[in-house]
Amino acid sequence: MQFLPLILLVxxxxxxxxxxxxxxxxxxxxxxxxxxxxxxxxxxxxxxGKIVDIGEAYLSVEVADNVHIKIQKASVATVLPKGTLKTL
Incomplete structure (x- = not known):
């Protein structure tokens, strides 16, 4: 009975x-x-940005016209609906 509160807490x-x-x-x-x-x-x-190349652990993302950066896949927070970047 003494361990019941501890078990409930876990x-x-x-x-x-x-x-x-x-x-x-x-x-x-x-x-x-x-x-x-x-x-x-x-x-x-x-x-x-928009994904232009996908590797095993890294992505190449286009953030402006002809400006690509490499980022880690794990750093992607969300996927936006298509066409969202044109409205930003």
Whole structure:
């Protein structure tokens, strides 16, 4: 009976902290695996651009006309809907 509050606390931490974080990581991994050439993305640093080349660990992103930068795949925060960059 003395360990019951401790066990409840561990279960609470699992469902409130650990499980949601694992779900976010899985969703991010799935998003990264579905990236294709031509997708418009925003990096975790706030840089928006269009993917022009995809490697194993790096992406080449066009941020302006004929300006390409290489970024790590893991730094992609979101994928924007097509045509969003023209409105920015």
């Amino acid at each position: 279960v609470l931490f699992y469902f409130m902290l650990i499980r949601p974080q694992m779900k976010r990581n899985r969703e991010h991994r799935d998003m990264l695996s579905k990236l294709v050439k031509g997708d418009e993305v925003v990096t975790s640093g706030g840089i928006a």
